[in-house]
Amino acid sequence: MTAAAVAVERLRKTFEEAGRGTVVAVDEVSFECRPGEVLGLLGVNGAGKTTTLRMLSTVLRPTSGSATILGHDLVRAPASVRASIGFLSASTALYGRLTPAETLRFFAEVNGVPRAEVNARVDKLLHRFELEAVKHTQVEKLSSGMRQRVSIARTIVHDPRVLIIDEPTVGLDVLAAASLLEAISGLRDEGKAILFSTHIMSEAEKLCDRIAILNEGKILACATLAEHRASVGLHYLEDVFLSYVREAKR
């Protein structure tokens, strides 16, 4: 079996929030993600998906537990972790005053892509995501679907081996969302390890090789869709999900 690109061990995050006191956002979650695999984190809003992914992208520091990405420890080597990943979430916006070409060039350069390779890499991505026609238009003037394509191109411009993608289709129309999911599927085929969080069951069904079901900070189950179906005896993922959540609440 291929070695895990992402290995998470009992990762925990607790917050102190005004009015709510101590909140356990992520409660000792453990999972692995291998190269060429899309691991879905499926859960309702507030289940702990975004917090988990933010910890893995080093934006947040875990309260306890450990995680490695391509062997780099989250806490001890955050810079190496960041150099190994591409992170895309609803909260990672683009610079509105830059054009798509400038955006890709900037992120390639700050991520350490050799200068000689930058232009070729940028041109290739503009072509791949059909952005050539708008490459000199400022990002703030693009449609949301176009912007999301720029975002995904920005995420992979330095060719990271691990992608962390948090609810990327939020606010996109059906066509734009489908196009984005196709792009992510293509990246999986290139051998990238992809952590993909969503609350949309159909996305998880279509895209994910394995699905971890998160509820109130805990992973209730992590398996392939077929294994989940067999485990609870239900066909639709929505029913499977509800079954796990109701079981956990009992």
Added chain:
Amino acid sequence: MTARLRRLAVLVGFELRGLLRDRKTVVLTVLLPLLVMPLLVFGTRKLEAQRDEEDRARVFGYAIDERDAAWIAQALAEGLRALPELERPQLREVSRDDPTMDVSVAVGRDSEVATIELAYHGNVHQSRLAMEGMSRALAAARKGRVVAALHDAGFPGDPATFVVVTERDVASAIHRAGARLGTWLTPVLVMMLMFGGQLAALDTLAGERERGTLETLLTTAVDRGDVVLGKWLTVFVVALINASMSFLSLWAYARWGAVESLPDASIALTPSMWVWLALLCGALAWLVSAVLLAVSGTARTYKEAQLYVGVATLALAMLGAASLLGSLRWQLAFAFLPVANVSLAVREVLAGRPDALLLVVTIAVDLAVGGALARWVVRALHEERLIVGTVDVGTLRGEAALRRATPAWVAGTWAIFMLGALLWPGLDLRLQLLFNLVGLMLAGSLILALRQRVALRELWGLRWPNPWAFLGVVLGVPSGLVLVGGLARLLEPYVGMPTRMQTELEALFLGADLPLWQQLLWMAVLPGVCEELYFRGFLMFGLRDRLRPVARCLVVAAIFGAFHLMLSRLLPTATLGVFLGATRLLAGSTIPAIAWHALHNGAALGLSSVGDESVTFPAWAYAIAVVGLVTAFAVLWRFRQSVDPKES
């Protein structure tokens, strides 16, 4: 170019390009200064000229007490005749209840002295001018009468030419112009830097945080320190461009005659003055951009940052206005007060009184404070509260939280120390010691420890050391005393009169006729215990994660020196601080350092009480002291005891 420098260049280029694409920034940074400063000068001068003209043409209303009308009217008529035409006010007598009355005049009941009352009718300026004109006229009348009386009494010669006072300004025109320019240059520059840099600063962190682009940037391979440095350099460049544009435009307008020549145009700067001014202004721009970045980096929203900028501008403007206070002398205490130090330094340089040592301290302090602020911003970029609006419970309390709070706490304590010294210089020394040592240092660190739930034994390093450590202390104290005293005497020609100050300090106690045990308590035991618990205990504990042991020892020693607020005591005290810090680290405990400090102060007090403090030791004494000190630290090293791997 290294990869890091390349990334930094990319970040700065990217930031500048983003700002240049924002019309708002371009207008406020480049175009506005081209108009604002000349308009400000032109407008002010126009208004002043208009007011002068109106004042010259104004007829002031005056009323005279009826009982003295004849006497005063005659005196006024005499005075007005005696005054040259340009100084002669236009006066019109009105009744006391006339609303146009500006002043009223009466003669005092008990003496024949004219009393002028100011009558305000909503225009203080007009009443004052009337009073000045009236005073001039009455003074001229009085002078005329005195001269006439002397003449009548047979005074030989012309009494009017007797003891003629003439004025002569010994300062050169250049120095006068420099002094004038120096008083307003820094306040104006501070405002321009704040105004010019704030848009870029607020946009670059608070704005990015709000738009979500900061999180994008923070998940790239670029180091957060480099992110901050890149943004800092951008704000620095923008602020400098803005300030330069303002001054250049003003100079150009003056040169083209669009505005009147500047009053200080006669100033001639020597090359060394240019260098000092450039360094001072550069340090100021560096610091102001760091302040702006700190405001932007620690605010949760753009709106919150705008609020903070207002407060920061006010604070910096107040500090920058130090040069306007003519009574403030430029001394070491001010050299440690950021912004105010540059303000005073610029004034002194332009007045032709540069002090190289204070200038170096000033520039170093502002650069260091700027650097500390930037580090603070880097830390803020790790703060989850600022990135995602939540706080990890692990960071709320405990040692980590105390260490985070330590620098700000120490800076605050030092600021209170300095304010106290400036505002109440004549306060009883015992009260000062109680407030500073017990109140601020001991109780302050105690409160912080209790708040963060850190064990006091850990915080203050109160572990029982290896008893042999005290042998090291006993050997070290006399050697340290000789060497620190020698250093003070060596520096005396450059930085003042430490022995005289020491004598003055001691006279406060000896003169008070205190018993020896009380003198030792105030001068040796109290500073020994409180300062060591604070510097070698709390501060060394607080900086443990930031600095390696040697650097920590040196930094704490420098802070220890700075807390003594006198240039003459800075280096000798810091040297003693190095000995004490090294003792603390080697012994793994603060107790031997307390013993060393108390014995050192006690011995110094003993020497001064027998009048030997000014004795210069022969060279062999210093050689023995060096050997003694090496032996002391050899003993401490041999019996070293470290409880923390970071201190070993």
